[in-house]
Amino acid sequence: MNPTSVLPIVEKYNNRRGSLISILEEIQSQYGYLPSEALQVVADRTGRSLVDIYGVATFYKAFRLKPRGKHLICTCLGTACHVRGGPSIAQEFEGQLGIKRTGETTPDKEFTLETVMCLGACALGPIVVADGHYFPNVTTSQVKTIIGRTREGLDKIEVQKDKRIFPVEVACPRCNHTLMDPDHLVDGHPSIRVTVSFGEEHGWLRLSSLYGSYTIETGSEIPMGTIAHFFCPHCHAELIGASNCMACEAPMVPMIVQGGAIVQICSRRGCRSHMLDLDATAVT
Amino acid sequence: MIKLKINAVPVSVEEGSTILEAAQFLGFPIPTLCHVEGLSPYGACRLCVVEVGEGARSKLVSSCTYPVEEGLRVRTASARVVRARKMILELMLGSCPQSKIIQDLASAYEVRQQRFKQEYETCILCGLCARMCTEQMMAHAIGFQGRGDHRTLGTPFNIKSEKCRLCGGCIYICPACQLRCTYTQPEKAICGGCANLSPPCLEKPNFDDMMCYMSPCVACEIKKD
Ligand code: SF4
Ligand code: SF4
Ligand code: SF4
Ligand code: FES
Ligand code: FES
Numbered sequence: 001m002n003p004t005s006v007l008p009i010v011e012k013y014n015n016r017r018g019s020l021i022s023i024l025e026e027i028q029s030q031y032g033y034l035p036s037e038a039l040q041v042v043a044d045r046t047g048r049s050l051v052d053i054y055g056v057a058t059f060y061k062a063f064r065l066k067p068r069g070k071h072l073i074c075t076c077l078g079t080a081c082h083v084r085g086g087p088s089i090a091q092e093f094e095g096q097l098g099i100k101r102t103g104e105t106t107p108d109k110e111f112t113l114e115t116v117m118c119l120g121a122c123a124l125g126p127i128v129v130a131d132g133h134y135f136p137n138v139t140t141s142q143v144k145t146i147i148g149r150t151r152e153g154l155d156k157i158e159v160q161k162d163k164r165i166f167p168v169e170v171a172c173p174r175c176n177h178t179l180m181d182p183d184h185l186v187d188g189h190p191s192i193r194v195t196v197s198f199g200e201e202h203g204w205l206r207l208s209s210l211y212g213s214y215t216i217e218t219g220s221e222i223p224m225g226t227i228a229h230f231f232c233p234h235c236h237a238e239l240i241g242a243s244n245c246m247a248c249e250a251p252m253v254p255m256i257v258q259g260g261a262i263v264q265i266c267s268r269r270g271c272r273s274h275m276l277d278l279d280a281t282a283v284t
Numbered sequence: 285m286i287k288l289k290i291n292a293v294p295v296s297v298e299e300g301s302t303i304l305e306a307a308q309f310l311g312f313p314i315p316t317l318c319h320v321e322g323l324s325p326y327g328a329c330r331l332c333v334v335e336v337g338e339g340a341r342s343k344l345v346s347s348c349t350y351p352v353e354e355g356l357r358v359r360t361a362s363a364r365v366v367r368a369r370k371m372i373l374e375l376m377l378g379s380c381p382q383s384k385i386i387q388d389l390a391s392a393y394e395v396r397q398q399r400f401k402q403e404y405e406t407c408i409l410c411g412l413c414a415r416m417c418t419e420q421m422m423a424h425a426i427g428f429q430g431r432g433d434h435r436t437l438g439t440p441f442n443i444k445s446e447k448c449r450l451c452g453g454c455i456y457i458c459p460a461c462q463l464r465c466t467y468t469q470p471e472k473a474i475c476g477g478c479a480n481l482s483p484p485c486l487e488k489p490n491f492d493d494m495m496c497y498m499s500p501c502v503a504c505e506i507k508k509d
Contacts, residue, residue, distance in 0.1 A: 037440055049424035051414075054440035058429040099474075142471075 010045040019058055020048070024063055033064040035149035036168065069105040069112040070153040071150045073097075074129040075138075078118025081125035085140075089126050090115055118233045130154060165212040168263060168276075171254035179241075179255060180209065187215050194239065194254070198228040211263065214272055224270040227251070247273040288356040302345035304332055305356055312360045314391055315369065317376075317459055318410035319348040323419050328410045329376070331389070333368050335359040344368055370395050379405045385459040406460055409435055413454035421453045 011024045027038050041048040048189045062171035068095075072110045073160050076089040090102060090113075097111050105199035114225075119127055124136035130150040138146070167189045171178045180188040184206060190207040196218070203219035205228075222228055230239040230253045241264060250268035257263050257276070266273040287297040290307050297306045302325065318329040327349035334347045336358050357477050359365065363390065373390045378400030381387055386408075414427045414437060425448035426439055438444035455461050 019484055049418070049444075050428075050440045051427035051447075055427050055429050059431045201501070224311075 001037055003037045003041045006030075006038045006041050010042055015046055016225050020046070021060075022055065024053075024057060028063060031067075033067045036065070039144070042113060047215045049254040063200065065215065066105065067109070069109050069113050071131050071135070072114065072129075073111055073131075073146070073150060074114045075102075076117075076119050076125060076127040076129075078122065078125075080122030081127055084125045086126040088140055089128060089138050089143065091126075091145070091182070096143055096147060111147070112233070115179045115232040127223050162212070167209050168211050169209065169258045170263060171258065172232035172235060172264070173236065173239065173241075173256050175236040176256065177232065177233060177234040187213050191217070193233060195231045195233050195236075196222070197231070198222055198226050204233075211274075211276065220267040226269050227267050228269060230267060245271060245273045247271055286352045286354050287350050288354070288358065290358045294356060297352055301333055301352055301353070303336070303350045303352060303356075306352055307334070307347060307358070307360055314347055314360055315391065315393060316348055317385070317408075318412055320416075320457065323415040326350045326411050326415060329408065330372050331369060331376075333365055333372070366393075366460045369393055369427050374398055375400060376400075376408055378458045379403045380408050383408075383460045396445075397431045407458075408460055409436075409437070409439060410459060412457045412459070413437060416457045421449070421451050423447045423449055423451070425449075426454060473503065480498055494496070 001025075005186065006027050006125070008209060010023055011025055023042055024034060028034055028041070031038070035137050039053050039057065040050060041103055042048070057065060073093060075093060077086045077090060091118050093113050094102065097113060098107050099111070099113045099235075100104060102115045116129070119129065119134075121127055121134070121136070124134075126138050128135045128138045128146060129152050133154045135142070135146055168259055169180050170192055177249070179192045179194060181193040184191050184193070186206055187208040189209045189249045193204060193206050196203060196205045201220050201222075202260050204216040204223075205219075206216040226252045231237065232239060239253045239255065241252050243252045243264065244250065245252055245266040245268065248266060248268050248271045250271060251266050252264040252273075252275075253267050254262050256262050260278075262277045264275050264277065286299050286301075287294065287296045288306065289295070290303070290310055291312060291328075293310055295306055295310055297309060303323075304319065314332050314334065315478065316331055318326055319330045319332060324349045327346045330346050332347045334350075335343045336345055336350070336356055337343060338357055342359075347358075347360070353400065364380075370393060373386065373395045374397070375395055375412065376383075376386045377390050377398045381398070381402050381404065406491050410429075411428065417423050417426050426437055426447040429437060429438055429440075430436055
């Protein structure tokens with residue numbers, strides 16, 4: 001780690017009182033943890049003592065002083081999961097991953113094992129969360145499978161086989177002209193074609209018409225995190241509704257699904273938020 | 285100047301002083317552990333509890349951190365205070381039975397039993413060492429880390445600190461690291477060897493308003509106002 005790379009973060013806050021936690025949060029979002037060199041830089045630059053900063057960094061569970069593994073597995077040890085065998089599940093994970101204590105990471109930096117005190121889904125306990133995917137009613141014999149699937153990548157969806165994925169046909173909510181392009185296939189199905197603009201750029205975008213697939217094709221690459229404006233290629237109206245993304249607050253892009261429903265996708269590149277609203281009345 | 289009454293004795297002290305200072309000015313003894321002159325008040329041990337206010341709305345506060353208020357009524361040795369203080373000492377005895385300072389305090393304040401599991405901890409988290417290091421030694425070498433039952437004191441990353449000058453100030457001030465008492469019956473925290481005489485009225489009903497703070501007992505000269 002190059003200590004100078006945290007300087008802009010520290011300087012941005014101009015040594016304002018109460019900014020320490022924000023600084024640490026930003027450093028952690030950049031490195032995934034709080035490197036000791038970074039804490040030293042924060043101490044030198046803010047004039048605080050390292051021991052105080054270390055105290056804050058160890059006080060909050062959200063801060064980590066060691067890098068996390070590629071995958072995070074979290075077993076629930078809340079009361080309900082505890083009585084249903086949470087501790088033996090945690091132990092099994094520790095044994096199979098070769099981790100001595102929860103909170104630690106495997107030497108190959110693949111897995112970090114953590115525990116949590118109740119996820120609010122006690123009826124499904126004991127619960128294990130792996131990379132954001134919930135596994136309910138876990139038994140010790142499932143631990144091996146969970147580790148295996150996590151290693152393979154739980155976000156990988158088999159577009160052709162997964163039954164959560166189905167094709168939709170959409171139209172512009174203003175001119176009602178279909179947005180489907182049967183001549184150009186994405187994921188083996190007719191694609192949805194819209195025009196997009198972001199910053200100075202302007203171009204076309206093809207989306208997979210499979211609901212639940214995130215495959216897109218673009219004329220010019222949209223940087224991750226950018227909010228794009230979507231337009232109907234026929235009436236040139238902007239596809240914009242009244243609602244914002246629940247996950248990232250960017251405006252949602254509405255499209256009419258044949259049969260009366262409305263599908264909304266988030267306009268931010270990389271945000272996977274989308275929803276299908278079955279009894280929505282047409283947006284204006 | 286702020287006027288208040290401590291154990292019904294009127295006193296006026298400078299704004300910003302604490303109840304502890306006002307009580308010490310009048311000569312009422314209040315035991316302290318985490319409060320040391322020259323270090324900022326921290327309020328960690330709660331041993332210096334006093335009762336402020338009257339009747340049902342009265343509450344226990346730590347006098348070393350509570351600033352005086354106009355018209356405040358303070359009782360430094362009401363039955364509630366004595367009970368709370370004894371419980372605090374009993375708990376401290378449970379966690380650090382080998383601290384001579386805690387042993388002596390417990391003995392001086394009539395703690396005659398120890399019902400908690402003995403932990404043989406070496407720290408009561410009073411924070412004196414960290415304040416000593418920061419405020420008097422100007423070293424900022426040690427401080428609190430972690431949270432809840434993982435809270436400990438140490439240097440950042442628990443490695444040798446470049447800031448520490450090995451002055452020994454932290455060890456000097458620590459109530460748990462000092463000369464350990466080895467008592468004659470290790471399974472009991474209180475060996476009884478240091479027992480003091482206790483004021484007899486403590487156990488009597490309606491003792492609340494009598495407030496014995498004298499040790500040894502001088503009978504209840506100061507009545508309720
Ligand atoms: S010995 Fe080190 S840690 Fe202790 S008070 Fe002195 S400088 Fe601070
Ligand atoms: S080490 Fe000693 S002085 Fe420091 S907090 Fe613990 S008991 Fe108090
Ligand atoms: S008399 Fe007992 S409790 Fe008191 S200091 Fe000696 S050994 Fe410790
Ligand atoms: S105890 Fe595990 S979800 Fe509540
Ligand atoms: S002396 Fe007041 S809380 Fe410790």
